[in-house]
Amino acid sequence: MLLFTLIVMLFIIFLIKARDIMFGYAVLEKKRSSDEIFRLMEYTNVYDRKHYYKQQFEKLTIKSDDGFKLTAHYLECYKESNSIIIFLHGYSVDHHRSCQYIDFFIEKGFNILLVDQRSHGESEGKYTTYGSYEVRDLNLWVNLMIEKFGGNCVIGIHGHSMGAATALLYSGEGEGKVKFIISEAGYSDAEELLKSKLHKHKIPVFPFYKLTCRKIKSKCGFGMKDVRPIDIVKGSNIPILFIHGDMDELVPCRMGIDMYRAKKDHKAIYIVKDGMHNTCYSKDKNIYEEVVSRFINENI
Incomplete structure (x- = not known):
């Protein structure tokens, strides 16, 4: 006994x-350090940290609904432009991960907002919530940009992995505020x-x-079980571009395909051949930028 x-x-x-x-x-x-993140981007030849440190970023802070100080880095590239792209990174990295895309979006005429999601980078927070609380934080950043640039501003969101899932969860309530969403390696169902x-x-x-x-x-x-971006995408009217690597080892490619199929209209998809979770952009920057550029031009 x-x-x-x-x-x-x-x-x-x-x-x-x-x-x-x-x-x-x-x-x-x-969480990965900025040095680790930069080394990965430099290894894949998509971004050099020297570019980041040459930029004049303005640090912005807001208070989340549950009391955490959240931080983002704003780069004003065009004083006369009211176009802003909000970048949302994935789990275990920070805003530096999004730097690889900014030169392209600057060329497209956008001002830049690099967000540190809660409990990442310089933002406070105890836990990652897979988009559940992050989507509320995103709404605060969107409202701040509208306050800054006016109601007629053009706001786009580019999210990677958890950042993509957060953007997709926002694709319902963000109608009338956000012009387009680019979802790279986003998951359809946190439970799965x-x-x-x-x-x-x-x-x-x-x-x-x-x-x-x-x-x-x-x-x-x-x-x-409550974090299901696919359910929100089904009823969203915001144009969404789904990007996914067919060899993604962390978020199955079928999740991106399932969400594309679930969305009724105002949608596009780009499956990156041999692309993994962190290599969709580096696989072929030219094709990636061509696809994104065409999508933006069609939807703003």
């Missing part, structure tokens, strides 16, 4: 430890994404998925 009790106790401790590890991986993953992460690390979905989700709900205040 004593041995059985000991075995049960050890098993429970194992479950708790495994759940806590998965919880940490899901919402508390170690978490399950795929469990499979990738060879962790059984049962019982660890439910255990992890319960802790996420109690600690972070949101449910993974």
Whole structure:
């Protein structure tokens, strides 16, 4: 009897430890430094950090609905222009990850807003919420840009991975504020994404998925099953360009295709051959920019 009790106790401790590890991986993953991010972009030949440090960024801050100070870096390229592109990075990086795109958008006539999403970079926050709270933060940034440039301004959003999912979640309430969204490597369903992460690390979905989700709900205040960008995209009238690498190792390419198919109209898709999660742009910058340029020209 004593041995059985000991075995049960050890098993429970194992479950708790495994759940806590998965919880940490899901919402508390170690953030990459700016040096790591720049080194990756320099390695793939999409951006040189020297360009970043030459720019005169203005630091902007706002307060989130739940009291966190959020930070973004604004680059005014055209004083007379009322066009702004808002960049949203993915999980575990920060606004530096979005730098690779800014030269192209400057050429297209846009002013630049590089956002540090909550709990990333210079923005406060305890947990990553896969877009659940980030979408509220995005609305505050959009409203700030409208306040700054007026109601007739042209606002576009470019999001990568979690940033893309955040933008897609905003594609419903953002109508009338946002002219277009570019979603690169965005996920359609956070619940399915978490399950795929469990499979990738060879962790059984049962019982660890439910255990992890319960802790996420109690600690972070949101449910993974409620973060479903595909549901919002179905009813959105904002033009959306879906970009996805067909070899994406983190967010399955089929998620981007599913969302493209779910959206009724005002849509485009670009599947990057041999593109991985972080290499869609570097695979062929010319084609990427050509696709994006055509999409923008058709929708503003």
